[in-house]
Amino acid sequence: MLRRLLFTATIAGLAACQRGPAAKTLDLVNEAHAESVPARGPAPYVHALEPMDGAHLKVTLVEVTYGPGESSKPHSHPCPVIGYVIEGAFRTQVRGEKEVVYTAGQSFYEAANGAHVVSANASADKPVRFLAYFTCDRETPLMLPVPDSARAARP
Numbered sequence: 001m002l003r004r005l006l007f008t009a010t011i012a013g014l015a016a017c018q019r020g021p022a023a024k025t026l027d028l029v030n031e032a033h034a035e036s037v038p039a040r041g042p043a044p045y046v047h048a049l050e051p052m053d054g055a056h057l058k059v060t061l062v063e064v065t066y067g068p069g070e071s072s073k074p075h076s077h078p079c080p081v082i083g084y085v086i087e088g089a090f091r092t093q094v095r096g097e098k099e100v101v102y103t104a105g106q107s108f109y110e111a112a113n114g115a116h117v118v119s120a121n122a123s124a125d126k127p128v129r130f131l132a133y134f135t136c137d138r139e140t141p142l143m144l145p146v147p148d149s150a151r152a153a154r155p
Contacts, residue, residue: 050080050112060134060142066090067127071120074146079136081110088128093118102130115146 063086066072083090084107092108093099095115101122102108110116121128134142 056137056139058136058139060136062132062134062142063129064132065127065129066121069121069124071118072116074115074117075119075143076113076115076146077110077134077143078112078140079134079142080112082133082135083108083110084131084133086129086131088126089122090128090130091118091120091122092116117146 083102085102085104087104089104090102091099092102092110093116094110095117097114099118100108136142
């Protein structure tokens with residue numbers, strides 16, 4: 001059973017107001033946070049995103065669960081995705097790349113519009129749960145089916 005929990009936030013005009021009042025407020029919040037929460041070392045995952053419009057940024061956080069041996073049909077995401085495995089082992093392959101298994105505590109990046117020919121639980125007896133963080137600069141579905149011709153194009 002594929003289960004999803006969805007959380008969405010909209011960041012309208014963030015790029016346009018980088019140095020405006022919103023940026024000052026954000027700077028103050030960051031300073032207060034830095035003083036109250038000690039640094040725990042480097043960020044667990046950092047990846048530069050391709051250029052985006054920025055006028056209508058929207059981030060969506062989805063929790064995905066695959067039961068033992070479950071998988072999804074081939075698909076693509078029109079927006080870049082950063083994933084974080086909460087528990088279990090997640091097996092994935094984007095067309096043109098090697099198949100990879102990520103385990104609890106590992107993060108991964110998926111570029112926009114890649115054809116995910118494999119998206120599955122790597123275990124036959126334990127579930128896998130991961131968070132998928134989508135960053136979109138327009139209104140769009142988060143997942144699209146892959147045409148049959150693209151499914152066959154495995155490395």
